[in-house]
Amino acid sequence: MEPPPPPPQVAKMNLSSPSSRPPPPKVARMTLSSPPPPPLPPSLVSMSGDTCDPQDGVCDRISELPSNILCSILFLLPIKEAGRTTTLSTRWRQVFVYSPVDLDDEKVSKRRLAGRPSEITANANRVAVITRIVAAHRGPICRVRLAKTRFHGDGDNTYGGVGLATDLFVGRNVEELILHSTHSVQFFPADRLRSLHLIGCAWFPSQPPAATFSRIKELTLRGVKISEPDLHALMEQCPMLEDLTLSSYHEEGRRGSMHHEQVDIARFLVRSNSLRNLSLELCSLAELVVVDAPNLEHLLGITIPHQRNRCAVILAHAPKLQNLGCLCTHFNLLFYKTYRIEGTDVLLPVARPPIRSMKILSVRVNLWDLGRLGGLARAAAWPGEASWSTMVRRCGVTDGLADSAVAVGQLMGSDTARSAQGGVVRR
């Protein structure tokens, strides 16, 4: 059976349209000069679409809507259902081809996998289907999710080298890209890309094209094998990055079992003018240095619950940091300041924490360690004006936290403490 192709040859069909067809609706722009279709007389308005005779043409108000609106409607449907609207009428046949689409390889080819073909055949099928869709569709492809399909030339010949051509999506206005379980990533220049999620990718190219990341705001790397220098190079390529998530864990398959990937990042230096949220779940991380992050507000997930890692956190310049967590009792929070000595930036320890913007500090402690909390407050050397009271609550989280509790330093008043609880759980 043929893979589902998008409807071709729209123009040809229109030429042969019957004379009984109503005149094509005008595309109304958002101005007063082009009026919408005139309001219907009350007698017709009261008739609902379900009961009206489709032959009288009056009730087909949806087809009179401007193309941009119909495109927006189609974008909200799964691609296959959107494609099916091409069989509604000649008008709808034109709309889909130019509408923006959301391409998901699992949805595109699900039906074809019913007979459980070998992965080699399935991969080849998916590649063929996606290639045909992208070639035939003329609208923007806003969101691309590839959970199984491979890129061509990823250095792995298990599948006979069959894979998507890297340049397939170039110039197609991809804004969101989600790559899951792809053995390796082949990036393509995408100047509109604002969100990139990589999940479980075996390696990260050491020199991805800069044009991929120039406008990216959200970056998630879960279980992605990336080296320390590559990560730092990547950060420099993302001048607009606001949200960054780095994790050693990723979910696998439908059942969502968590997989752990060895990601060797021991030291992470954060330098970013745009970064606001940083979330880390890296087992290997031993030292986190926030060198310069003038807009960083949330720094979360430094300690992984069931790992007894001790990550040192060095804060040099994070003047807007509000939320810091979760640290462990043996935490090593150090406050440094950048000094410029003979032309080079040098980090030197300072006695007092320079961050007055901090609202929430969350710390994990073992229940038998509660006595340490007072010492903890002193150890943090918090400014005297902040009242330090402790709030301890057992965590109902399933990851072996039974012997632990979460302590939240309440610095600003009870409101903050309440949201602090949320902050801890959200992590």
Next chain:
Amino acid sequence: MAAGKPVVMVTLVSSDGQSFQLLEEAALLSAMVRDTIQIGQGRGPAGIPIRNITGQTLSMVVVYCNKHYTAAAAADGDDAADEEKKVANKKQLREWDEQFINLEQDKLYDILVAANNLGIDGLVDLCCWRFADMMKGKSASEIRVKLGIRDDFTSEQRAQIEKDSPWVWSRTT
């Protein structure tokens, strides 16, 4: 928003002569109103005439604008980074939206066309969402019946489609 600001009202006049007063800031959700005020018109007692939109439809649009303006102002008011509360408020607004847009089709068309002409993006998106919801999970003929779409294919065209893409006729994905 700023408490010291004087309260400015604008009047929108529907095609059948009904007038609606609302806060200028709420009316500014509409790109059309924004443009009109920017060129220095519409602040007078005569108000802004809204052509092709009846009072019945305009009243709904005004309700939407007021609600969304109030919600945005409230969110601006407590600038404390209380994420939980923000999420809850957002959810509440979304529920209100869904309730608001749960209308019969004819009203929905009127509102969608009005929102498009007035340039209220949020309301356009909301209406589109509602229509998409109506179409979801339905076969082509079911959609045609539901929305009253005329099937104007010739038999040759139909045969061609059937031949080119047999998958579009199946209902399940």
